[in-house]
Amino acid sequence: MIPEIGYFSLVLAMALSLLLCIFPLWGAHTGNLRLMRAAPSLAVGQCVFVLLAFAILIYITLTDDFTVAYVAHHSSSTLPWYYKVTSTWGGHEGAILLWLVMQTLWTAVVALMSNSLPWILRARVLGVLGFLGVGFMLYTLWMSSPFERLLPYYPVEGRDLNPLLQDPGMIIHPPLLYMGYVGLSVSFAFAIAALLTGKLDNTWAKWSRPWTMAAWGFLTLGITIGSWWAYSELGWGGWWFWDPVENASLMPWLVATALLHSLSATEKRGVFKSWTVLLAITAFSLCLLGTFIVRSGIIVSVHAFATDPDRGLYILMFLAVVVGGSLALYAARVAQVKSEGRYQFLSREVALWINNIFLVVAMLVVLLGTLLPMIHKELGLGSISIGVPFFNQMFAILIVPFAILLGLAPMLRWKQNKLSPLVKKWLLLSVVTLVITSAWLFGNYEVVAPLTFIGTALAVWIVLLTLFDLMQKVTVQNTISEGVKRLGVSYWAMVSGHIGIAFVIAGVTLTSAYSVERSVRMLPGETATLNEYVYRFEGVKEIVGPNYTGHAGVVSVLKNNKLVIELHAEKRLYNIGMQFMTEAAIDDGFFRDLYLALGEQLTQGAWSLRIYHKPYVRWMWLGGLLIALAGFIVITDKRYRKTSAPSEQQGVGA
Amino acid sequence: MNRKLLGLIPFLIFILLCVFLYQGLFGNPRELQTGRIGHTMPSFTLPDLMDEQKQWQDKDLIGDVYLLNVWGTWCPTCIAELSYLTELKEQGVKIIGLYYEQAYDPDFGDQFDINKLRAEVQAMLARTGNPYQFNILDLNRTLALDLGVSGAPETFLVDKKGTILLHHTGDINQRVWRSKFAPKIMELTQ
Numbered sequence: 149m150i151p152e153i154g155y156f157s158l159v160l161a162m163a164l165s166l167l168l169c170i171f172p173l174w175g176a177h178t179g180n181l182r183l184m185r186a187a188p189s190l191a192v193g194q195c196v197f198v199l200l201a202f203a204i205l206i207y208i209t210l211t212d213d214f215t216v217a218y219v220a221h222h223s224s225s226t227l228p229w230y231y232k233v234t235s236t237w238g239g240h241e242g243a244i245l246l247w248l249v250m251q252t253l254w255t256a257v258v259a260l261m262s263n264s265l266p267w268i269l270r271a272r273v274l275g276v277l278g279f280l281g282v283g284f285m286l287y288t289l290w291m292s293s294p295f296e297r298l299l300p301y302y303p304v305e306g307r308d309l310n311p312l313l314q315d316p317g318m319i320i321h322p323p324l325l326y327m328g329y330v331g332l333s334v335s336f337a338f339a340i341a342a343l344l345t346g347k348l349d350n351t352w353a354k355w356s357r358p359w360t361m362a363a364w365g366f367l368t369l370g371i372t373i374g375s376w377w378a379y380s381e382l383g384w385g386g387w388w389f390w391d392p393v394e395n396a397s398l399m400p401w402l403v404a405t406a407l408l409h410s411l412s413a414t415e416k417r418g419v420f421k422s423w424t425v426l427l428a429i430t431a432f433s434l435c436l437l438g439t440f441i442v443r444s445g446i447i448v449s450v451h452a453f454a455t456d457p458d459r460g461l462y463i464l465m466f467l468a469v470v471v472g473g474s475l476a477l478y479a480a481r482v483a484q485v486k487s488e489g490r491y492q493f494l495s496r497e498v499a500l501w502i503n504n505i506f507l508v509v510a511m512l513v514v515l516l517g518t519l520l521p522m523i524h525k526e527l528g529l530g531s532i533s534i535g536v537p538f539f540n541q542m543f544a545i546l547i548v549p550f551a552i553l554l555g556l557a558p559m560l561r562w563k564q565n566k567l568s569p570l571v572k573k574w575l576l577l578s579v580v581t582l583v584i585t586s587a588w589l590f591g592n593y594e595v596v597a598p599l600t601f602i603g604t605a606l607a608v609w610i611v612l613l614t615l616f617d618l619m620q621k622v623t624v625q626n627t628i629s630e631g632v633k634r635l636g637v638s639y640w641a642m643v644s645g646h647i648g649i650a651f652v653i654a655g656v657t658l659t660s661a662y663s664v665e666r667s668v669r670m671l672p673g674e675t676a677t678l679n680e681y682v683y684r685f686e687g688v689k690e691i692v693g694p695n696y697t698g699h700a701g702v703v704s705v706l707k708n709n710k711l712v713i714e715l716h717a718e719k720r721l722y723n724i725g726m727q728f729m730t731e732a733a734i735d736d737g738f739f740r741d742l743y744l745a746l747g748e749q750l751t752q753g754a755w756s757l758r759i760y761h762k763p764y765v766r767w768m769w770l771g772g773l774l775i776a777l778a779g780f781i782v783i784t785d786k787r788y789r790k791t792s793a794p795s796e797q798q799g800v801g802a
Numbered sequence: 803m804n805r806k807l808l809g810l811i812p813f814l815i816f817i818l819l820c821v822f823l824y825q826g827l828f829g830n831p832r833e834l835q836t837g838r839i840g841h842t843m844p845s846f847t848l849p850d851l852m853d854e855q856k857q858w859q860d861k862d863l864i865g866d867v868y869l870l871n872v873w874g875t876w877c878p879t880c881i882a883e884l885s886y887l888t889e890l891k892e893q894g895v896k897i898i899g900l901y902y903e904q905a906y907d908p909d910f911g912d913q914f915d916i917n918k919l920r921a922e923v924q925a926m927l928a929r930t931g932n933p934y935q936f937n938i939l940d941l942n943r944t945l946a947l948d949l950g951v952s953g954a955p956e957t958f959l960v961d962k963k964g965t966i967l968l969h970h971t972g973d974i975n976q977r978v979w980r981s982k983f984a985p986k987i988m989e990l991t992q
Contacts, residue, residue: 426812433816440823460827468820475813482809519819522826726926727878751915 151216151295154204158293161197161252162285164190168255168278172271176344184271191259191274194281195252202249205236205294215302218242218294224306224724226695227314234319235309240443240459241294243322248284250323250330255281258334258359265355272341273334280333283466291459308695308724317377325370325397329435331363332404336432336474339425343477348421348485353414356428358788360411361641364404365779371397372772380734385663385743385760387768390539395518396438399511403431406507412638413500417562419489420501422482427504429478433471434511440467441518492564499557506550513542544599551606551653554646555613559620577616581609593662603657610650614643641781648774655767665760669750679761681742682706686714688746688755696720696729701746701755705735717746717757741765842964843870844948851901851937852920858938863964867990868896869983870958871934871974872951875926876904880955883973888931890979895987899937902946902954959983961990 168190175183205218209232214220222239223232237246255277262270288294312318338356342348374397379387388394407427414424440463491497517534559570585605589596621639622631668676672687686702698720705712715733722729735742740763747756843860850856871887873880891897903919923937940946949958952971959968967986970978 422809430812464820464823464827467823471816472813472820475816479806479809479813483805519822523822526822526825726875726881728876749915 150204151208151213151297154201154208155289155293155295157197157201157204158248158285158289161194161201161248162282162289164194164197165252165278165281165285168194169275169282170278171275172278173275176268176271176275181267184267187271187274187278188259190278191252191255194278195256198245198248198252198285201295202236202245205242205245206233209233209236212306214304214306215297215299216294217296217298220298220303220306222306222309224308224695226723227306227309228694230319231309231314234313236294237322238309238313238318239294241288241292241296243326244284244288244292245294246323247326247330248281248288250326251277251281251284251333254327254330254334258337262355269341269345269352269355272344273337276337276340277333280337280470283470287459287462287466291462305724308722311696311720311722311727311729312381315377315381317373317380321370321373321377324366324373328363328365328367328370328397328404329400329432329438331359331366332400332428332432332435334359335363335404335407335428339428340474340477343425343474343481346481346484348425348481350415350418350421353411353421353424354788357408357411357415358783358785360404360408360428361779361782363779364401364408365776365783367397367401367404368772368776368779371401372769372776375772376769379765380732385665385732385745385762387765390517390536392518393438393442395514396434396441399438399514399518400431400434402507402511402514403427403434406504406511407431409500409503409507413497417489417491417497419491419497420504422478422485423504425482426478429471429474433467433474434515436463436467436470440464489563491562494560494565494567494570496557496560496562499553499560502553503550503557506546506553510543510546510550513546514539517542547653548602548606551610551649554649555610558614558617558642558646573616577612578609581605581612584608584612597661600657600661603653603661607650607654607657610653611647614646614650618643637785637787638782641778644781645775645778648771648776648778651767651771651774653771655764655769655771658764659762659768663760663762663765665758667747667756667758669754669756671752671754676757676759678759680707681712681761683744683757683759685755685757688749691718691720693720695724696722699746699749701744701757703733703744703757705742713742715742715744717744719746736766738766739763839966839969841966843960843966844945846945846948848938848940848945851899851923851939854916854939858936860964863898863960865962866896867959867961867987868898868935870898870900870949870960872900872902872946872949872954872956872958874902874904874954875922877902877954879973881926881930883955883975884927884930884933886973886975886979887933890974891933896935897933899934900945900951901937901939902943902951903939903941904954959986 168187171183171190172187175181175186208216209219209223210229212219212223212225218239218241219235222242223235227235236242255274258277259274262273265273335356338352338359342352371394374394375387378389379385407424410420410424410427413420440460443459443463489497517539521533556574559573582605585601585608588608589601589604618635621635622628625631625634664678666676666678670676670685672685675682675684677683682705684704684706686704688699688701691698691700698718700716700718703715703717705715713735715735717733718731720729720731721727730745733744740761743760743762745758745760747758749755843863845860847857847859850858869890873884875881887897901923927934938945943951949966950969955973957968957970957974958966959970960966967990968983970982972978974983
């Protein structure tokens, strides 16, 4: 009975979202204010019913109702309660329901927080979001209901949640990623509403910017935590695989990054208007494309989701309607848009434009690398595979000019700049960069490969120039505290984001260059040495978890004969699926991670162990957090919450 | 260039992409074009998984249409397909297992615990049903390498003369069986 209530609740939600799609759009078209006014309550209503359905799914999972197919396939009675909750998005149907939860939550938040918008724009934004809601709800009800029953023959025990997903990182990774994807649908809705209204002025850019920043922040967090999860859970210390599923989240991120830079130029200078709209459409389209790639089984991926051509066909149709429709609308309206800002070559506008080119090229590289094997095959040219080396090489080439520009650009003002004072500073700073990098690398390592040097220098360069620029801007005023106050919120966001990028570059470069590993066969009491650490194998003990049993290899890590830490590297056998899982033991540190994975049991009490020493690996995720922080800093900007700022009413470029 | 035409470019690219995505939806990415299709089984001499006295050779297999299923108890998808394979066996399909042991690493040069593995396999097959006529143990992965196996599960369809007709990557389920294997087998029996 209860699962049926869940299904019915989704039906009601879909009815409301149909109304949410039709009423405000029709109202905006005919100028009927009453229809437009219905939108916010409809948005809240659909959200309430979707939340109810989600709560019911959690409830039936917690109460082990194995008559429901989804619960029987993705949970079990022995699963700890928190993993039962997360199992509600561990499978396809539940993940789509989570998507719906996010979609309707964002829609409701937009509905409630947009009361300073003109009704005609507000109605159109909500109407577009309503349309997206209808698309996903129809999909859920029609082809992917999580409330399907297994009656009359149902199992007494569920098949358990995939052990790989039984990890804290996995609890928050999908919700964050979906927050990001769905958040980009808000930017998309703003862009479509602006195109429908025919007013592509900087007002829409201003409204759309905080939503885009928030969505991008969540997306950044989601990707960062996904990478961290892969590192801690997959057992061999890798952190990025260029897997189609990862690429599916990276592509919207790259475009969203381009979008938020372009948005700031559109908002402040009224330039790149049509380009910004195109980016907003593209970012969300890539989210949908990613979903299609992941869920349709079109590409072989290590993320083994249940695949089904009917589902793929539905998502493709939806993709065609949403993206095709909006690109057609774009084509129809773009000719009317005129850019009115004027600028010279050496200006922030041009720097942002080049930044956009790099980001879009990077996205195209990922897109081609992901889809080319399929296209190649469809053209009858045979199977090919594009792997990690292709992506690594392409990104290594792209990152160099990108990072150099990233350091320079914040120093440029809008419109125009004088070259000679800038060149003097840049030359000085590049010398300082080389000195610091050389001291850092040659002081610590015997061998420094050219690429390692370049990567590290780029990171140092970004940090130096960002800090130098910050210092310059702060000291312009009479006192430093006044200077700090004068800097806008988005400036601080930029500092955080750019330094975050520097940390990512440094982390990736140094951990790729100086990670070392050893596979050893050890008897209890034996030691192995890797870099300055000595690892003493103390033996193996049995462990019993709630739904698994296994062995934990106990290893004492010593440095200069002093105990640093005792690590427990586990090998678990999950009872229901009979799957073996390696649970690596990690001693994390700011400058290095010690990473230990227990291998096989060999004869005479010996075990194989893999030991990794990974310098600076944490910097990547620290960088990711700093970048995400930038997104959240921008939303605190009070400018976005004023009900009517004077500048909007004047409408700089309307 | 005309601004109107310029604005159409994203739309046109997208349409093109959609055409490929639509085609890709009905193609199968798991279908590998191995060089082995149409060739005969590579020659080998490998022991039986349950009895190392018993050695299997490529010529022992000639004379029957059979499936060669690459699997291991470490591989969750393989375990998932065991019950369907057992159903197929009950319908009269001859299935031979090629056991692929992932945990064994020759680099350690260590004795391999065959008895533990046998117990594990027996326990697993007792739970899911046993689809296999017998299992060949390919400890050093020589045959798997010759066949171009890239992972598990993978399944080869071999005819009476020992010619490889199909190479399927991923699990076998009812849909795959009906669309891919059954037509080939129908052809053979006609």
